[in-house]
Amino acid sequence: MMKFWLLLISTAVLTPCTGLGQGCATPCGTSVPPGLVNNQTWTLAGSPYCVTGSIQVSLLTIQPGVCVLVAPGASITVLSSMIAVGTQSSPIYFGQMTPGSGWGGIILQNVPPGTQFVHCTIEGSSQSAMKITDSNPVVSHCTIRENHSPQDGGGIDLTISNGLQMTLDYCTIIENTAHRHGGGIAASLTNASQLAIDGCEISLNRTNPGQSDQRGLVGGGLALFSGDCRITRSLISDNLNDSVACGGCCGVSVLSRGGGIYSSDTDLVIENSIIRDNTGRARESGPCGNESVTSYGGGIHFRDPNAQRTLTLTNSVVGCNNASTSGSNSTRRGGGLYMESGTLSLVNTTVARNNVEGVWMTGSSSGAIKNSILFFNNSSGTQIAGSPTVTHSNVQNGFPGTGNISFQPAFAGAACGSDDLTIVPGSPSIDAGDPQVSFDDACSPPSLGSIINDQGAHGGPLACNWLSLPPYSSPQTGSLVDRFQIDIARVKMSHFFQRLVQAVGEVCLCHSNPGCPHSLWGPRS
Numbered sequence: 001m002m003k004f005w006l007l008l009i010s011t012a013v014l015t016p017c018t019g020l021g022q023g024c025a026t027p028c029g030t031s032v033p034p035g036l037v038n039n040q041t042w043t044l045a046g047s048p049y050c051v052t053g054s055i056q057v058s059l060l061t062i063q064p065g066v067c068v069l070v071a072p073g074a075s076i077t078v079l080s081s082m083i084a085v086g087t088q089s090s091p092i093y094f095g096q097m098t099p100g101s102g103w104g105g106i107i108l109q110n111v112p113p114g115t116q117f118v119h120c121t122i123e124g125s126s127q128s129a130m131k132i133t134d135s136n137p138v139v140s141h142c143t144i145r146e147n148h149s150p151q152d153g154g155g156i157d158l159t160i161s162n163g164l165q166m167t168l169d170y171c172t173i174i175e176n177t178a179h180r181h182g183g184g185i186a187a188s189l190t191n192a193s194q195l196a197i198d199g200c201e202i203s204l205n206r207t208n209p210g211q212s213d214q215r216g217l218v219g220g221g222l223a224l225f226s227g228d229c230r231i232t233r234s235l236i237s238d239n240l241n242d243s244v245a246c247g248g249c250c251g252v253s254v255l256s257r258g259g260g261i262y263s264s265d266t267d268l269v270i271e272n273s274i275i276r277d278n279t280g281r282a283r284e285s286g287p288c289g290n291e292s293v294t295s296y297g298g299g300i301h302f303r304d305p306n307a308q309r310t311l312t313l314t315n316s317v318v319g320c321n322n323a324s325t326s327g328s329n330s331t332r333r334g335g336g337l338y339m340e341s342g343t344l345s346l347v348n349t350t351v352a353r354n355n356v357e358g359v360w361m362t363g364s365s366s367g368a369i370k371n372s373i374l375f376f377n378n379s380s381g382t383q384i385a386g387s388p389t390v391t392h393s394n395v396q397n398g399f400p401g402t403g404n405i406s407f408q409p410a411f412a413g414a415a416c417g418s419d420d421l422t423i424v425p426g427s428p429s430i431d432a433g434d435p436q437v438s439f440d441d442a443c444s445p446p447s448l449g450s451i452i453n454d455q456g457a458h459g460g461p462l463a464c465n466w467l468s469l470p471p472y473s474s475p476q477t478g479s480l481v482d483r484f485q486i487d488i489a490r491v492k493m494s495h496f497f498q499r500l501v502q503a504v505g506e507v508c509l510c511h512s513n514p515g516c517p518h519s520l521w522g523p524r525s
Contacts, residue, residue: 024048024067024093034074042066044090050097054104057082064119065090069097075127078111078137086119088141094122094129102126102148111135117142126150128157129176136166143172152223153186153204155179155390160227161190170199170470173221177209181262182223183239189227189266197231206240215254217243218301219262220278226265231382233465234273235418235472236260236299239348243282256282257338259321267309268302272457272465274317275299275336275507276416283326293327297338298354304342307364312345313337314461319416322355333385334360334409336378341368344388348433348453348460350421351383352376352411361386369393369462371433373409373423373456392434405432409456418469422446422458430457443467 004021030046034053040063042049048067054074057211062068062084070076076094086092096103105125108115108378115137122129129147130139151157154176160166166187173184183205187195202221208214221239243256260278261268284291299321302311323332335354337344344359344367351358351374358377361367361384369390374383376396383396390405399406410427413420421422423429425448433439433453441447445465458466 002154009321009432021065024069024095028069042068047404051076051103062086062092064092067093067095069095070103071097072101073104073126075107077107077109078115078135080112081114082137083115084117084120088119091119091121091143093126094171096124105129105131105147107131108135108137109133116140121145123147128153128408129155132166133159134161134164136160136164139166139168139171139350141170143174145172145174145176146211146285149176149178149180149186152178152181152271154183156185156187157182158185158187158189158195160188160193160195163192163194165194165196167196167198168200169196171201173200173202173205175204177205178207179210179212180214181207181217182219182221183207183241184221186219186223186225187227187229188225189229194228194230195224197229197234199233200235201235201470203235203237203239203470203472206242207391208242211242211244213245213249215243215245215249215252217241218255218257218264220259220280223258224261224263224268225264228265228267228269230269230271231273232271233469236273236275239278241280243295245284245293249291251441254282254284254294254327255339256295256323257297257303259298259323261300262297262303263301263311264303265305265309265312269312269314270316271314271462272316272469274319274416274418276317276321277320279322279324281322281324281326282330283324291327291329293325293330294333295323295325295331296333296340296360298323298335298356300337301334301340302338302344302365303340304365307341310343310345311367312340313347313349314345315348315457315460315465316350317416317421317457318349318351318354318358319421320353324355332356334358339365339367339386341365344369346370346372346388348372348439348455348457348462350457352409352421353416354378357381357385358383359385359388364465365393371439371453371455371460373429375409386449392432392453392455394429394432403432403434418472421447421456423454423456429459432457 028050032051037057039059044065051070056077058079064086065221105127123146125147128149129144155173184202185302205219220241245254259280280295282293282295318336335356336351337356339361341364345367348371354377358374367388372393390401407428430449431452439453440451441460
């Protein structure tokens with residue numbers, strides 16, 4: 001094993017780095033002074049473009065491969081059309097002119113349709129990478145990484161109303177931080193507005209990176225406030241929502257909600273997606289020991305204050321998430337999913353290996369679980385807390401309902417990666433779902449057996465969508481090790497090498513610790 005890792009490290013070291021700056025040449029090719037930029041085309045020949053102060057752009061076109069470096073504190077405000085369309089081999093780069101000094105991000109407010117960001121990398125902003133208000137630019141195949149917000153939405157801070165629809169597709173939102181809510185994305189969607197997220201990765205984001213006195217934070221990866229959101233074929237992983245009481249704050253309440261996703265007053269649909277290895281953490285940091293410390297929803301926290309909203313999970317995986325607390329007076333609920341209120345529809349979904357209950361439903365929530373697998377949650381204790389209607393599902397320790405079973409599902413792996421929680425031939429969950437034709441398996445593989453519904457994420461009519469998932473960049477392992485304290489990401493290496501070193505570091509730590517919860521060594525406790 002050690003030889004294997006050494007070989008991988010050697011390969012990575014010899015791989016050319018393409019990290020921060022993507023090799024932007026210096027000195028500046030073109031200096032852009034503060035003020036209005038109107039009806040211009042920024043070309044590869046003039047790159048890099050060094051923005052020396054805040055600019056306002058109208059009718060700006062940026063060609064593939066161009067680097068845009070922005071001075072500390074300066075921002076790019078879009079007044080009308082801005083076309084930044086790169087290619088997979090020649091992306092457009094927006095980043096810091098002075099390494100280590102954050103810039104002001106890209107701002108869009110009441111911008112008419114037509115602005116496009118395609119194959120762009122946006123990083124190093126200290127005021128969110130993109131702050132979007134009542135605008136709906138095209139954002140596709142973009143990487144938004146290592147940005148920070150002093151408020152909400154480290155990667156994207158989105159506020160839209162009046163029926164606007166915003167789409168993010170094939171984007172990577174990774175290693176962003178927010179002082180308050182939504183480490184990766186914070187979205188306020190009012191007056192029938194909608195957010196669609198398709199084929200995206202939202203990973204390694206966190207709230208409260210300074211670990212300051214923030215006692216009620218929500219949404220380590222994604223925080224949703226009102227409206228409608230649809231997440232399809234996406235990965236939400238390794239995000240951290242970190243609520244902390246200050247050292248001298250005695251007798252206070254600390255609440256963390258939604259390590260991966262927090263949803264309030266939102267109709268949320270999740271299909272063919274993986275929510276794994278997220279942590280909602282609440283902790284006391286003082287000597288008092290009498291704080292009330294609570295974590296709800298390591299993977300997802302759903303809240304419906306007006307009893308009108310529904311959470312729909314179909315053909316998805318919710319695994320290896322953690323509702324984490326530290327303190328003598330602590331409460332943890334719903335390692336996978338916490339329903340504070342509202343209606344749940346859980347169909348052909350696998351909920352497994354979360355540290356406490358797979359699904360926790362309060363008395364003010366209701367719903368149905370069908371054709372699903374809930375196993376190895378809560379140290380094999382209670383899998384479902386509450387009184388949903390459960391049918392044709394495989395629930396460890398059993399659960400009342402038509403067609404339910406309680407047999408080891410025979411998963412393919414011991415972790416929660418893309419393939420670990422698929423069932424293998426011989427599994428009792430094959431053909432054990434609802435036999436109605438409307439639930440029949442549509443694609444084999446990933447479904448197994450006959451056309452009768454397979455329980456879990458890879459059975460039923462939407463199983464075909466697993467065949468078209470994008471290649472995610474984050475590792476297929478998870479860890480309770482606080483990777484943000486290790487802070488490997490600050491080393492300016494290639495994105496791949498960052499992930500590799502991180503994984504190797506975790507394995508080495510686990511190698512010397514038999515009790516390590518790393519997923520390579522088995523299910524989490």
